[in-house]
Amino acid sequence: MDTQEVIARLRQAVDETKVRTNLEFLAERRHDYSVLSQLADLKGRGCPNPACVVTPSTTNDVAAVVKICRETKTPLLTFGLGSGVVCGIMATPHCVLLDMGAMKKIRMIDTDNLMATFEAGVRGSDAEAAVARRGMTIGHFPQSMDVSSVGGWVATRSSGQFSSAYGSIEDMVMGIEAVLPDGEIYSTRLTPRASSGPDLKHLFLGSEGTLGVITAVTFSLYWRAPKQDYSAWRAPSMEKGFSFQRHVIQSGWNPPVMRQYDATEVKRLFPDQARDRDAFIILVHEGPTGRVEAELKECEEIASDLGIGRAPSEPILKWLQDRNHVPGFESFLQNNIILDTIEIAATWDRIEGIYHNAVSSLNLVPNMLNASAHSSHCYRSGINLYFTFAARVDDPGNMETVYDDCWKRVMEATLRGGGGISHHHGIGRIRKKWLADELGPAGVGILRKIKNVLDPENIMNPEVLIPHE
Numbered sequence: 001m002d003t004q005e006v007i008a009r010l011r012q013a014v015d016e017t018k019v020r021t022n023l024e025f026l027a028e029r030r031h032d033y034s035v036l037s038q039l040a041d042l043k044g045r046g047c048p049n050p051a052c053v054v055t056p057s058t059t060n061d062v063a064a065v066v067k068i069c070r071e072t073k074t075p076l077l078t079f080g081l082g083s084g085v086v087c088g089i090m091a092t093p094h095c096v097l098l099d100m101g102a103m104k105k106i107r108m109i110d111t112d113n114l115m116a117t118f119e120a121g122v123r124g125s126d127a128e129a130a131v132a133r134r135g136m137t138i139g140h141f142p143q144s145m146d147v148s149s150v151g152g153w154v155a156t157r158s159s160g161q162f163s164s165a166y167g168s169i170e171d172m173v174m175g176i177e178a179v180l181p182d183g184e185i186y187s188t189r190l191t192p193r194a195s196s197g198p199d200l201k202h203l204f205l206g207s208e209g210t211l212g213v214i215t216a217v218t219f220s221l222y223w224r225a226p227k228q229d230y231s232a233w234r235a236p237s238m239e240k241g242f243s244f245q246r247h248v249i250q251s252g253w254n255p256p257v258m259r260q261y262d263a264t265e266v267k268r269l270f271p272d273q274a275r276d277r278d279a280f281i282i283l284v285h286e287g288p289t290g291r292v293e294a295e296l297k298e299c300e301e302i303a304s305d306l307g308i309g310r311a312p313s314e315p316i317l318k319w320l321q322d323r324n325h326v327p328g329f330e331s332f333l334q335n336n337i338i339l340d341t342i343e344i345a346a347t348w349d350r351i352e353g354i355y356h357n358a359v360s361s362l363n364l365v366p367n368m369l370n371a372s373a374h375s376s377h378c379y380r381s382g383i384n385l386y387f388t389f390a391a392r393v394d395d396p397g398n399m400e401t402v403y404d405d406c407w408k409r410v411m412e413a414t415l416r417g418g419g420g421i422s423h424h425h426g427i428g429r430i431r432k433k434w435l436a437d438e439l440g441p442a443g444v445g446i447l448r449k450i451k452n453v454l455d456p457e458n459i460m461n462p463e464v465l466i467p468h469e
């Protein structure tokens, strides 16, 4: 169907002020925060505007839009707050973009059952502030919490800075409401656990807009911890540092924040703490006072057994204060410096090899200015790594090629080392070509079959996540 007819039908189905065609409004929502989209804009060849942006304010609005898109075979892209970094949103001239920003009601906060339900467009920091006013916390603190939505958190399988104790998004989501690609509304029953077949809400965790539109999220909450304390440590190598973290978490302690920076990152982020090739580790301890004190004492003992020394805690206070500030990419890109961050995860026995192989491989890229990593999410069976690369490119026409090369190096080092290609940013368009290497043919086959059954017309964010056959 002609795009103008689709727009006319949308205007009949939902309040017509919710169907926007104002060019500035469309342009602001064309893509997410990914480096490649920003680079393309700077070069004047960014992606086009969508045909229109719909700003639903109810789940019924969303269902009406989805039905029209299905009937007219119009691609539908869901936009949370646009902070995604893997090219998950990239408009095409005939697509409809669904901006969830107007769905921002708090539906319920329940202090007896420790639950809260938010519409999908609620900004992460607003959701946390709403429960914090009643002494609770969601426990989810992604660096982007001021610029991301709770629906986006679920759609990307997000993980926050305090994950080592509170878990990642899958551990705190108790229920979801979603509009399926045929317009039907699915809603989870709120029970603390169920053994009623596969947990269907997990279909939407990490679905990246391909299986439906998440319209509301219910979190299981925590009371805020009465006590917080900090400890910093210096390890003579990344290996020793990983060993320290492994012993801490496998002994049953779980400081919510456990971060380990390699020597390159220590020089850049904590210059006062830089010593030779030492890694720098910061821990935030939280909980009842007795537990926090016992955890700190135990960490001292584990560190002493491993020959790891205590460092001053002041840098942690600075990290806590500045942790959500990230310099924009634009000035780097304008100066022909291509850069990005890439997060992966692996079991304890594999992480050291992946770290060295990926950093060494990145350092082979001509004019590499920074190839470094830190870990920021710790588990009993393994840990993540968050690589940062920045390379100066002599020929500005080669920025994308160098970018792809850097990604390839980290993805291949991870796969060869037996790790997982994404810890929390998702797949989008950027990682799609490596997904089959991680999931295997059967795994990708399952994804394709689910997609074909739920969305046979392939209208929901069609170019994302699932590799083409």
Ligand SMILES: Cc1cc2nc3c(=O)[nH]c(=O)nc-3n(C[C@H](O)[C@H](O)[C@H](O)COP(=O)(O)OP(=O)(O)OC[C@H]3O[C@@H](n4cnc5c(N)ncnc54)[C@H](O)[C@@H]3O)c2cc1C
Binding pocket: 032, 033, 077, 078, 079, 080, 081, 082, 083, 084, 085, 088, 089, 100, 120, 121, 141, 142, 143, 144, 147, 148, 149, 150, 151, 152, 153, 154, 155, 156, 157, 158, 159, 160, 161, 207, 208, 209, 210, 212, 213, 214, 215, 326, 424, 425, 461, 464
């Ligand atoms: C500076 C910075 C720091 C970051 N730090 C972190 C971090 O610490 N942890 C972390 O996990 N991530 C982080 N991210 C990545 C990003 O913030 C997360 O992926 C976030 O969850 C995206 O939420 P959003 O609302 O902005 O989603 P968007 O960018 O709008 O969308 C992301 C994807 O989800 C889909 N989607 C969004 N909303 C819905 C919905 N309601 N229903 C169905 N599909 C939907 C989109 O179609 C798209 O594919 C960071 C990003 C930046 C720029």
